[in-house]
Amino acid sequence: MFQIDRFGRTPIYEQIIDQTQRLILTGVLKAGDQLPSVRTLSQELSINPNTLQKAYGELERRGVCISAPGNGRFVTGDALRIVGEGMEEQLEEIKRIGRELCAAGIPFERALEAVKAAYEKEAKV
């Protein structure tokens, strides 16, 4: 369910956050679903429980999940909306890169193809 890259520059806890949000976006995790517990997932991924706690804590701060002490941690009803809203930032990131590509003399068509290809590829999956 989760895949950790220990060599890249992205911290483990951020990878957990990203992947959890991705699972929510793709509908694998739905509102009310229980997230894997700190202990079991930390064993499964061979990472420290504290690292996982940090990731879950941030997700909770964003309102993506809610903890029920002694019971478990669950995806909230707002999760999908909240994660979706975060995509606005991604659109800004695309704009930033777009300006660089333009400055680099990359034709608009090539940038357009990249976005188009991404959508076609994702839609198939």
Next chain:
Amino acid sequence: MFQIDRFGRTPIYEQIIDQTQRLILTGVLKAGDQLPSVRTLSQELSINPNTLQKAYGELERRGVCISAPGNGRFVTGDALRIVGEGMEEQLEEIKRIGRELCAAGIPFERALEAVKAAYEKEAKV
């Protein structure tokens, strides 16, 4: 000429690299131009000469500039081509974000508009 953000997560030396390449892309820095010296620029930006050395060293490794000890540091003739080639990676980044946007249910048109807006804005500048 250079602008440093000390609070963001991007290391200073990376900001220097990015901005130098950007200046080359936009034609502000041309082949043969001298880059600001380690000492003067480090004073101007209030950063450590070593940090600057690190940035310049990487640019040199990429072939963007070449040092003439005792003389200065100059933009190479290949600089524009080399920096331009690096843009391929940016296209991959756009694809990656595009897939996420698609997964998030952001309509293709919105992603398209973002790229279009970037090109129009950049072209005016």
Next chain:
DNA sequence: TTAGGTGTACTATAACAGATAGTACACTAT
């Protein structure tokens, strides 16, 4: 009630990257 699972909190430590400080040396142009 007890056992076992859950989340939470805390301290301590290690490792690493980024940045700074300071010094010293070699080279080139004037």
Next chain:
DNA sequence: ATAGTGTACTATCTGTTATAGTACACCTAA
């Protein structure tokens, strides 16, 4: 010679990331 350039090196500080270990509170089910 002088002043500016690049280069090399050690040492130190800081913040982030990750780990280790411990302890406690809570809930559920047997």
